[in-house]
Every structure is written in C-alpha cells, then in structure tokens.
Amino acid sequence: MPNQSRLPNNTKGAANARRGANATDNRFTHTHRKISEPAGDRISDRGRDDLPGIEVCKNCGAVHMNDRWYRHDKAPAEAQSPDAHRVDVICPGCKQVQDHNPGGVLTLSGQFLIEHNEEIMNLIQHEDEKARGVNPLEKIMEMNKDGEDTLVITTTNEFLVQRLGKAVHRAYNGDIEIKFGGDDVPVRVNWHRD
Numbered sequence: 001m002p003n004q005s006r007l008p009n010n011t012k013g014a015a016n017a018r019r020g021a022n023a024t025d026n027r028f029t030h031t032h033r034k035i036s037e038p039a040g041d042r043i044s045d046r047g048r049d050d051l052p053g054i055e056v057c058k059n060c061g062a063v064h065m066n067d068r069w070y071r072h073d074k075a076p077a078e079a080q081s082p083d084a085h086r087v088d089v090i091c092p093g094c095k096q097v098q099d100h101n102p103g104g105v106l107t108l109s110g111q112f113l114i115e116h117n118e119e120i121m122n123l124i125q126h127e128d129e130k131a132r133g134v135n136p137l138e139k140i141m142e143m144n145k146d147g148e149d150t151l152v153i154t155t156t157n158e159f160l161v162q163r164l165g166k167a168v169h170r171a172y173n174g175d176i177e178i179k180f181g182g183d184d185v186p187v188r189v190n191w192h193r194d
C-alpha cells in the first residue's frame with residue numbers, strides 16, 4: 001500500500017489502483033461462487049462479473065477484456081460470444097494517433113538510409129507488426145521524411161521506439177543515441193550512419 005499512497009496526483013496510477021481493487025473483489029466473488037454454483041454456470045457468470053463490458057476499438061478493432069488489450073484477431077473467444085456485452089470505444093493507441101501525442105520519436109539519418117531505404121523500412125515494419133501482436137496499443141503512429149536523408153518515426157510508446165532504434169543499430173551498426181525525459185516526448189532515439 002505505500003506505493004499506492006504516493007500516487008493520488010497521478011490519474012493513471014489512481015486508475016490502476018482502482019482496477020487493482022476491483023480485481024481483488026472479483027476474485028473473492030468468484031471464489032465464493034465456485035463453492036456454491038454448478039460448474040456449468042461459472043464460466044459465463046465470471047465473464048459478466050469480471051468484465052463491465054468488452055470494449056472494442058471502432059478504429060483498429062483492438063479488444064479490451066481481462067484488464068488488457070488484444071489485437072482483434074488474438075482476442076479470447078469469449079469476445080465473439082453472442083452473450084458478450086460489447087462497447088464501442090477508441091483505444092488509447094488510436095487516441096494518441098488522433099491527438100498526435102507520441103510516446104517516442106525515432107530519427108534515422110545519414111547517407112546509408114538513402115542507399116538501404118527499402119531494407120530498413122522492411123525491418124521497421126516487421127518490428128511494428130511484432131509489437132502489435134503482443135500489445136495492439138504499441139504501434140508506429142507516423143513516418144515522415146525530413147529532408148533528403150532523414151526519416152522521423154513516431155510511436156505510441158517509449159518501449160517500441162527503443163526497440164526500433166536498437167533493431168536498426170543491431171542490423172546496420174551506425175551510431176545510436178537514446179534520450180529520456182525530453183520536454184515534449186518521453187523518449188527520443190537518434191540513429192545515424194553516413
């Protein structure tokens with residue numbers, strides 16, 4: 001509990017703390033029911049009680065249930081059940097894209113980028129696809145050229161931007177610089193190779 005008491009000013013922290021409390025309540029309810037109800041009813045009951053509703057992003061199709069987000073094609077079968085109570089929402093990842101509010105910025109630059117553009121793009125897209133499979137909120141937001149030999153890629157979160165930068169560095173060497181805690185975005189990764 002000491003951790004939670006330090007979080008009241010942080011809305012995200014408070015929301016997590018609330019979710020944590022609910023999860024505990026639900027576990028209790030579930031345990032209680034396990035004893036008193038026949039096995040057949042348990043699964044559907046648990047579905048309704050643990051989940052206030054299954055949220056589906058109307059933009060990318062991501063599904064929120066069991067306190068996490070799934071890519072539309074990886075959501076548990078319960079999400080498709082006719083009994084499921086589905087609610088249309090905009091997922092946090094799509095909200096960030098709409099608001100142009102990146103969690104990370106990767107800047108790739110140098111002559112090497114021009115000469116190996118296609119390979120580097122393939123690598124970036126592969127990493128992006130891999131990340132979305134695990135967490136659909138983690139994705140590339142925009143890719144923009146900034147002059148002849150510079151590409152600026154924004155991502156929804158600070159982990160993906162580092163993975164992208166490190167993947168390029170691992171594959172093609174060059175120089176990498178990772179800066180945390182900037183004024184505008186949490187993480188900036190700069191990669192350069194002449």
Ligand SMILES: [Zn+2]
Nearest residue numbers: 057060091094
């Ligand atoms: Zn979405």
